[in-house]
Amino acid sequence: MKLIKLAAIAACVLSASVFANDPIIPVSPETKATTTTLRDKAINDNSAYQILKSLTTEVGARHPGTPGEKAGIEWGIKKLKALGFDKVYTEDVKMNGWVREVEKAEILVPSYQKMVITALGRSKSTPKGGLEADIVHFKNYAALEKAADNSLKGKIAFISNRMERLKNGGGYGPANIARSKGHELAAQKGAEALLIRSIGTDDHRNPHTGATNVAMGYTAVPAVALSNPDADQLVRLMEFGHTPKIRLNIQTKDLGPIVTKNVIGEITGRELPNEVVVIGGHLDSWDLGTGAVDDGAGVAIAMATGAFIKNNVTVNPRRTIRVILWGAEELGLIGARAYAKARQADGTIANHVIGSESDFGAGPVYGLQSSKNVSVNALHVVDTMAAIMGNLGVSRRGGDTSGGPDMIPLAALGVPALNLMQDGTDYFDLHHTPDDTFDKVNPEHMRQNLAVWTVFTYIAAEWPGSFK
Template identity: 45%
Template sequence: MRLFATLLAGSLLAAPALSQNFDVAALRDAALKDDVAWDITEGLTTEIGPRLAGTEAEARARAWSVARLKALGFANARIEPFDMPVWVRGEEKAEILSPFPQKLVLAALGNSGATPDDGITAEIAMFPSLAALEAADRAQVQGKIVFVDHAMGRTQDGSSYGAFGGARRKGPSIASKKGAVAIVIRSIGTDFHRNPHTGVQSWEDGASPIPAAALSLPDAEQLNRIIARGKPVTMKLTLTPRNIGTRQSGNVMAEVPGRDPSAGIVLVGCHLDSWDLGTGAIDDAAGCGIVAAAAKRVMDAGKPLRTIRVVWFGAEEVGLRGGIAYRDAHLQEKHVVLAESDFGADRIYKFDSYVNPAALPVIDALATALAPIGIARGHNQARGGSDIGPLAATGVPVVSLSQDGTRYFDLHHTPDDTLDKVDRAQLAQNVAAWTAMIATIANSPVELGPVAPTGGK
């Protein structure tokens, strides 16, 4: 009897020890054969499809997501709803009437104004860049359909998106303030398929909504060639989007409870909504699959020190509404680190951080864990992704796992954002990297902050 009691006591002591000792390398290597991320990505894009923010499709996606996270074994799977105004697409047509009549392929930008049902007809005023439009006199623009071109190219880190994306984000407001009747831009993309790239833009104070659309790259180049012939170019444009009022979106979240509730939260996120042209596989069903699959691997290995919170944000595409709602609802909670997967599913090639210098030994350990799968260490000035950005800006540490974005803007916001573009081996490498990151940080007692607030939304 005494021997049994001794053995029982030993087993009770050993069980917590086992749950606290995570073999990060073994978890990482096992994740290279992961299929959970693929199953989530395939299921979400097949069973729901496009998930435009605030629509019935996004609502179905939230219900689907809660059921899937529960089935995977996560705790506290739930929806935190918020209200938002909703814009939906209508008819989209463009054609050159003179001097060389032909149709063009385009897609309305988010929050675009509408033409009359029978369209508008006006002369084109072409500008080779956003800067040229900004510098233009009102007389060059007033009463015309503005066309803004640019020279965005492929980059591994996606930096060209920031450099050239202003044509979409700011161009419509600038054109409106100068009296344009509409604006078309060269899509913010890098492919030469005849697929336009949509995306959100918001009207600045003093700008009245006008029809705003993006031409596919081949059509933008065709329009350039027509204009280069030196004759006035007249376009007929028909866009009939509409605002349907206030609807509900929401953030889906679930947790792996930690051993120490006071140790804080490791938040790993993605966004659930997508644009309506494709099925949102690259942007961002794959990201949701990646973070959930990695968190599940850590969960299945034992109970981590810190709570891991998986957040599938809503309404990212239309203005980071989910990220802002999360910040406002959870600002007072202790977040140890924030990380987000929202740049496709191609392999991770480096990582950056933003932690207190005293916590860099934890980042050293993470670098050691990631190096065997080809991931290099970057800088300690990361600012986070889209949805974690609002909370990160208040002074929360960040880890950023950088995916190869060389082909990302071939697919981004286009009809080509579909499941077949996801490479399963590269998807699994993402899961391996995220598994190593979560296991390393969720089980370290070292505080990664404080860090200085970076400002912004």
């Protein structure tokens, strides 16, 4: 009696969690076995590391509108073809370019000292030859908000808060408002320019650049990041009771309309070629370093994953694996927005079964997170992926995710996403600095990424059920 009752309750619970005509489809033993074999081979495969070495050495920085970006796009097309992708193509994306030309800052009072700075994305120029003004210090963005409007006439606003170092990069968001919107607030308060402490966790004399919330044209006032040691220096001068006076010379240029590209490579699905699993990274980088951890690593991991699967299975997986090297991410997800908009317009957005972007450096993956767009009936597939990734140090994590910055526009249109969570403890030491170079990347971590991405991508492309 009791047993029968329990069975009835179990059936009831099951029918409540399973939508009527959407049965749970298991991951087949064959798929699990192939995935395990691929994983164990990928952990010894250096191709992601080698691809990254080529991109950062033979191309270098890839800032939109520069010859480096053009070379990067040509490199992407050539490399995808050489890796054996079935189909390689590009899509044009229109945008407005912006470049830095001069960036110089000096403390004039109380003692002459040079500072290490960089202009933030789309910063306006100072007058030619620079401007001279006293610093007014604010501990954070909220403190500058409290200043009276037009109270900083003839001054430079300086926001000095430091971002927190966290494994998941959680310190970035809260600190970042000073970079993205500080220029507008400084203008509202009447300041001549904005100086911020770099959004970064290092103690080296490297400034961190990065985007502002400006899509075209220029920031409201010249907007500049100081290296952490230089920000400390200004704070100490004020602790000694001085009011530092500085000279700031920023010259930048709006390039007007330019065309960037999304570069795409596909492994064609053997049964469901129109259904696509999206993996990728962004091909553009900031101009200061060579874009190794941001985001050459992601580009290399995604390219290597597609090629590794193609070259290590006897027949292509059921669905198409689409590797997207998005353009102009750093200036506002420009390539990713264009990609999603075009798929919404032509109706092929429905064919995007699941996706993820690698854009958080080159650290090892430790967690697997699924978005709310993944249906309850498909969660067991994500659990299976995590189980097979288990001996690579990956565990299943809760929460929600967009699946990476360039996945945001697709996730907003309902595309399911996974987040292959990387250890980002050191990521913001390098992020957007001249120090973002290949030598910082650990080949063992790149192999681990390849193995983890192979598990996710192969199962997503081979499992016949729907993730939606």
